[in-house]
Amino acid sequence: MSNFHSKILLFGEYSIVAGGKGLAIPYTAFKGQLQKATVPVQKTSKRVQASQEGLRLLGDYIKSLSKPLFNFDKEAFSKDMRQGMFFDSDIPQGFGLGSSGALIAALYHRYVLNRTAINVDGISQESMDLLAKLKQHFAQIENYFHGQSSGVDPLICYLDAALLMKSKTALVTTSVPANNPSGKFTLFLYNTYLKRQTGPLVEWFVAELKKEAYSSLINKDLKPLNDACIDAFLLGDGPTLWQHIKVLSALQQECFVPMIPTQVQNAWMEGLRTGIYYLKICGAGGGGFMIGMTDNFLQTQKLLGAENLKVIIAT
DSSP, rough: OEEEEEEEEEEEETTTTOOOOEEEEEEEEEEEEEEEESSSSSGGGGGHHHHHHHHHHHHHHHHHOOSSSSEEHHHHHHHHHHHTTTOOOOOOOTTOOOOOOOHHHHHHHEEEEEEHHHHHHHHHHHHHHHHHHHHHHHHHHHHHHSOOOHHHHHHHHHHHHHEEEEESSEEEEEEEOOOOTOOOOOOEEEEEOOOHHHHHHHHHHHHHHTTTHHHIIEEEEEEEHHHHHHHHHHHHHHHHHHHHHHHHHHHHHOOOGSSOOOOHHHHHHHHHHHEEEEEEEOOSSSEEEEEEEEHHHHHHHHHHHHGEEEEEEEE
């Protein structure tokens, strides 16, 4: 069965909510796939049993949709469930890396009939329309996990391609620079080991956005800076991206206080003080992983702990 990788919202956290751009990429360090247990359910591990129960509940939800946007093969799904199917995944849950997105992508790939083929390298209007259609399909399933979802996470996991979100509705696939192990700059994940809840943080942001001063800060400062980060990253311009992320880290420290856990604040400020690395939130923030950039990865490992870091890409 096919593997589906995790994803990272590299840039665009919260600026997307305010109508700005976003860039999300697949992240191959973690993955998941549908499997069938080789022993009876009562003899499987608690992890497998929990996955099987979660799959059953998600399947029940999909079957209960009054107006599904896709044709789900209920019989095949039920048969595989009786044979002990589970989602074998090492994607951390509640850390913003798309654990539910990968699961949804795997289910869609296996059980949705008459799936539409899509050219992930195309930026034509037809391709954009197909992306929007798929996004709606995934959102309908993802609502099970998050109440009201965009469908972007499972779309990235399904396509295994980077997505540039030009607005809330305009999506295009894009290519990202190749990893350069000898490059001067490194983008990395910093593990906070804290699970987070997305909903309350998004609600806080939406409420703050109604205040004129905060809205002005987001629209005049954060969104243009975020767009500049995306442009520099896609061009493979490490020095320019380094300068932008330095400013972005300081700005997020000012306007995203609830999204930066107390346990992370010292590390965040140490980066700003020393200039050895800079941290920014990943997705909703509040825990999970943070994203960092450094021009001295060895020194950053010493400061933050090598076991807490995972390389995203070097440039």
